[in-house]
Amino acid sequence: MRRWTTVLAGVVLIAAGALYWSRSGQAAPSRAAEIPPAVATVREGALHGQVDQSGTLSYAARADGSDYPVVNQGAGVYTKLPAAGQVIACGQVLYYLGDDPVFLLCGSRPLYRDLARGDEGWDVAILNRNLRDLGYDADDGDDFTWRTADGLEDLLGDDALGLGDAVVLPGPVRIAAVTAQLGGRAVPGSPLGSAVTTRREVVVQLDAAQQAQVKTGDRARITLPDNRVTSGRVSRIGAVAVEGKDGATIPLYLTLDKPTDAGAWDAAPVRVQIATAAVEKALIVPVTALIGAGAGGFAVERLGPDGGRETVPVELGLFDDGAGMVQVRGGTLRAGDRVVVPSS
Numbered sequence: 001m002r003r004w005t006t007v008l009a010g011v012v013l014i015a016a017g018a019l020y021w022s023r024s025g026q027a028a029p030s031r032a033a034e035i036p037p038a039v040a041t042v043r044e045g046a047l048h049g050q051v052d053q054s055g056t057l058s059y060a061a062r063a064d065g066s067d068y069p070v071v072n073q074g075a076g077v078y079t080k081l082p083a084a085g086q087v088i089a090c091g092q093v094l095y096y097l098g099d100d101p102v103f104l105l106c107g108s109r110p111l112y113r114d115l116a117r118g119d120e121g122w123d124v125a126i127l128n129r130n131l132r133d134l135g136y137d138a139d140d141g142d143d144f145t146w147r148t149a150d151g152l153e154d155l156l157g158d159d160a161l162g163l164g165d166a167v168v169l170p171g172p173v174r175i176a177a178v179t180a181q182l183g184g185r186a187v188p189g190s191p192l193g194s195a196v197t198t199r200r201e202v203v204v205q206l207d208a209a210q211q212a213q214v215k216t217g218d219r220a221r222i223t224l225p226d227n228r229v230t231s232g233r234v235s236r237i238g239a240v241a242v243e244g245k246d247g248a249t250i251p252l253y254l255t256l257d258k259p260t261d262a263g264a265w266d267a268a269p270v271r272v273q274i275a276t277a278a279v280e281k282a283l284i285v286p287v288t289a290l291i292g293a294g295a296g297g298f299a300v301e302r303l304g305p306d307g308g309r310e311t312v313p314v315e316l317g318l319f320d321d322g323a324g325m326v327q328v329r330g331g332t333l334r335a336g337d338r339v340v341v342p343s344s
Contacts, residue, residue, distance in 0.1 A: 038343035039303055040286050042328075044335035047284050049276035051214055052321030053204045055254070057224070058267045059174055060201035063236075065251060067176045067194035070094070071110065072186050074102060074164025081182055082175045085266070087198055089172040091134040091155065097186055102164065103156070105130045106171035116160040119144040126168060127152070127161060164188065174198050200262040201253055202232060204272050208241045208248035213276045213319055220254050223271040230261035234274065279318050282327040287319070289339045290326065300333065301340040309340065 061067050076097035088094055090106035105111075107126035115124060120143045128148055131138035136151035149159035156165060178193040180186070202222060206214065218234045238251035254272065256262060285300060291311075293299040299313045317327030333339075 037340045039338040040341045042335055042337045043284050046280050047282045047318050047320055047327050048278045049318040050320045050322045051210055051274040053272050055202045055204035055270050055272045057202050057262055057270045059196040060199040061196045067196055068169050070192040070195055072190050072192045073188045076186050078180050078182055078184050078186055081178055084175050084177055086175045094167055103166045104171055105166045105168045107168045110168050111163055114162050115144055117144050117149050172198050200256050200259045202270055204252040205249040206252040208250050211250050214274055219275050221273040225268045232256045279327055284325050285328055285339055286341050287324050287326050289341045303338040303340055
């Protein structure tokens with residue numbers, strides 16, 4: 001009975017309070033209204049741009065990020081195949097068809113015909129260059145001469161090159177995967193597997209909104225999985241944006257200054273900090289102060305002396321992801337203004 005009496009008294013008090021506020025013409029105070037917004041002060045000063053992103057360390061592949069296909073053009077039975085992870089240099093045997101070795105030649109375009117004395121063209125130039133690089137005699141040009149035949153005889157034991165005798169890839173290469181089966185029958189045009197280059201590379205999926213902040217040649221600090229830090233630079237920036245769950249991203253590729261720092265990892269997550277640019281005199285606000293505005297723009301909420309809020313459109317300048325700050329321009333925002341940020 002005593003417990004029910006206490007509950008009833010509480011209900012009466014709540015009802016009385018609601019009646020008071022309704023008769024006085026005022027809304028009952030909410031708890032949220034009593035909590036002042038978290039604010040940050042707009043400051044003016046130097047800002048050093050830095051993009052902080054996660055990335056993936058791997059072996060470099062084609063410009064679109066895909067592996068190079070290894071396509072067989074000979075006929076026979078696979079009697080020896082490369083292993084995934086194996087590195088094959090230019091002029092080395094890639095695999096065997098029966099008792100015949102198939103060699104790796106290094107170049108940017110695949111062969112499309114048999115080559116013999118008297119032929120000329122870009123494919124002959126690829127053959128000549130490979131022979132010279134391997135130390136064999138060969139013509140210096142795109143003609144298949146007697147010198148080319150002599151060099152090929154030293155390499156293959158034959159003075160002509162059949163279409164199925166070699167595979168041309170940008171090499172040396174590292175075998176990424178093998179899809180052919182040992183003892184399986186090879187037919188011209190059948191895939192054997194895929195390969196990547198032996199160069200180490202870091203790929204970052206950059207927020208498309210930050211693309212203008214980064215350029216080729218920008219220096220980068222790369223933190224490896226074991227917390228060692230190495231340096232690199234932006235080597236190229238993708239041209240196609242991809243829509244993801246967190247918005248559009250652009251692939252960004254970085255090369256390592258010291259590739260040996262990458263160790264033995266085939267692939268590994270890394271942290272990348274890219275130094276972009278610097279502004280000596282900038283209006284700076286926390287990135288968390290930004291809110292969306294119309295037509296994909298941005299704004300901040302300025303807090304007035306009386307506690308009122310005013311939306312001020314701004315243009316974004318330099319980002320410092322590491323510090324969580326951004327340069328803003330335009331509008332009536334001034335150093336010393338207070339802007340609303342999410343409360344922690």
